[in-house]
Amino acid sequence: MRVASRLVVLACVGFSTPVVLAQRLVTFDSLALGAAPAGTGVTFQLFSPPAGSGIAWPVGGAGGYTGGGAVTVAATSTGTRAVQTPLAGPGFSPEGIRMLFAVDQPRVKFTVGVGEVSVLNAMYRVTGYNGAGTAVFTRDYPVGNSSSLNCNTLVDIDLSGGTSRMRRIDVVSLIQSSGVNGEYREVIDSLEYFADVTPPQLVLNSPANDTCVSPVSVPIVGFSQDLDGTYTREVWEFSASADGPWTNIATFTSGFGAPGGTLTTWNTSTLASGWYFVRGTATNADQLVTTVHRRLFVDNVPPVVVLRSPVASELVGGTVCFDGSVSDNGCTFGGYSLAYRAVGGGAFTTIVNSPTAVTNDPLGTWNTRSPLLSDGNYEVRVTATDGFGSTAQLIRNVTIDNTAPTAVMTNVVACEGLGAEGPVVIRGTVNDANISGWALQYTTGNSTGWTTIATGTTNVSNGVLGVWNVSTLPACAATLRLTATDRSNVNCGSGANQSENYISVRIKRPGSCSDIDFNNNGVFPEDQDVVDFFNVLAGGACGG
Known part of the structure; x- marks a missing residue:
């Protein structure tokens, strides 16, 4: 796993064939005037010639330039745009233009000229350096061999026939006199160089889009690399809105070229439950960008437990049916269990374990007669767990009565x-x-x-x-x-x-001779019952 804002060196693992670098032409015409040249894949800087170089200019003077400016985009008299050093004033620009490339350059072409001034036989020194800072090319170029404005000359440095390559080019004026009335500064246009034309790879394997994630921490799993360029920056952010504002999760200065590895971890422990957007942005040295997005639901709410029956303090017997709901608001459900114990303590005995969410339906049954439980007060418990370990419980008292009345x-x-x-x-x-x-x-x-x-x-x-x-x-x-x-x-x-x-x-009817106690005197059997029977049979009164 990477550490934020720290360079990580990994063994190169090839996932695809590197793309051959392509030649890129930059004219600066689409860039804003007065702004720094951005998005070109080349870094432009001002630099002062080192001591002993033999290059020096007077600085300052009445209204003179004192340094400390920046390379900016300026308009030319022909309607195009170029990059230039700061205005010189009565003196000259004390700095040159430095171009830093993201990858080694076998060949670079550009035009260099003077800006908005009539200068005859101006001279520029162009020096190319390799990645170790050693000069591999140097040459002086005359510019402005007439009195026309914006005079320029083509510089074509071609090292493709040898093994030397350039990562830096310095362009500086060799004019040392301040007697020229006007402005004189380095101007570069129509830059052509070899650049990475494919953006970096940033692959997000998990979490998947529109899924629920942990309310504690979320591993961002995938890989990131640039096989044919220089991977310079990777930023992970989140927001409650797709339009931002965005909050930083982590920033890195290198890729992570191991498939299925953890790119970073998103701390969600302080977030409210709800939908969030996660964005990863990878940038290479040529300012090519790859962005990935996910919409994720931070499940910071415990599962839902509803027990419709048995109700609180209900008298139950035989088989008890549990009915209700156990769910997790559409997120990952871990399961639920039903259990019981006698009121007063002791361990719960599990009745049901199920991995399936239930909505307003039977949850399970409890046979209180197998084994036969003693009549009395019991606690029944419903426990639900979501996929991230959050739990919810509902405990309810019931009374078992399996004894029939007398x-x-x-x-x-x-x-x-x-x-x-x-x-x-x-x-x-x-x-x-x-x-x-x-x-x-x-x-x-x-x-x-x-x-x-x-x-x-x-x-x-x-x-x-x-x-x-x-x-x-x-x-x-x-x-x-x-x-x-x-x-x-x-x-x-x-x-x-x-x-x-x-x-x-x-x-029996009062006076009715209809049973063995024929005379209804409460004594039977007796001879009198026989006598009375024949008496009634002969037409006498019953019970007489």
Whole structure:
């Protein structure tokens, strides 16, 4: 990984065939007047001849130039534009023009001339230097052999036949007299040189466009290089808007030529959740630029957990159905789990693990009867995780009730004859910690359903459940049913815990000789029942 603003030297790894340098002609006509010549792939500087060079000019004087200016773009009398040293004033420009090239030059051509002055037989010295600073070419060029303005001459330095190459060219006037009335300065135009015509490579492998990224740090993965030129600058920036302003992530002065390597890391820990734009810009020495962009969503918000059921403090039993949503706002979802534990502590027991987001649908089930859990208070927990490790939890208390109510009739005996003495009082017990209600009902041999005798919503301890009026019922077999239900939501709402107590009896009419106790005296069997039977059979009164 690279360190920002530090030169990194890497072994050259070829990813493509280097492009042959092409010859480039720069006329400066498209550049702004008065501005520094930019975007040409060549750096222009002012320089003072070194001591001992034999080149010197008077500086200053009344209104004279004192140095410290810059090479700028100026207009020529023919309507074109060129680059020049600063105005000279009564003296002459004390500096020359230096051209620095990004790559070694086998041949360079340009015109050099005087600016806006009538000068006869002016002389320029042109010196070419290699990358080590050693002069490989020098020659003096006469300029202005007539009284015309903007006189110039062609300089053509051709070293292509040998091994020497140029990385720097100095152009300086050899005129040392200040007696000329007017302005005299170096002017260069129509520069032709070999330049890198292909921009640098800047490849961004990840993150992909329109994806979610970590709220902590985001590796910018790819590679950057310039196989046929000099890689000079690489800048990574981000902004909340595609139009900026841009904030720097990192700046480098070299490429990173290893495919799949980390170019830099974007610190997102202080950013709000939302969309951001990331821009990488690579520049080579010839001012050729490659730019890559990504739109990325910084996911700085935990996942969403919604539990629609069971609700808080719900009574549950059997199989419990969890329903709700677990998601991450369209970003990378890591998964969710369901777990439970008894209130009061201890480790959670996992019920479900799933990698899939859910929206308003079942999340999973919990069988509280396999293994059978004790009735009581429990915590259920839903935990969701996104792809970057952020979590969200929801813990809710529920109460398990898998115990059916107690429901029993205590004063009725199976097959007993009831009703001869009038309405029947039925006693019993109904009990449950979470009673919902109970119902006392009967059905007879000639009925098709259950008829309610009494109902209640509270517990009864060996008390009166109801009074059964049998006066309008036929003397026949009947069945009593006591049903009790609690409030537990059992098996995902399909029912509750319920108990039923059934007792079959016979309905008797007062004075009716219809059972084994024929005389209805409460004693049976006895001889008197037989006597009374034959007495009634002979036409006597029942119970007589």
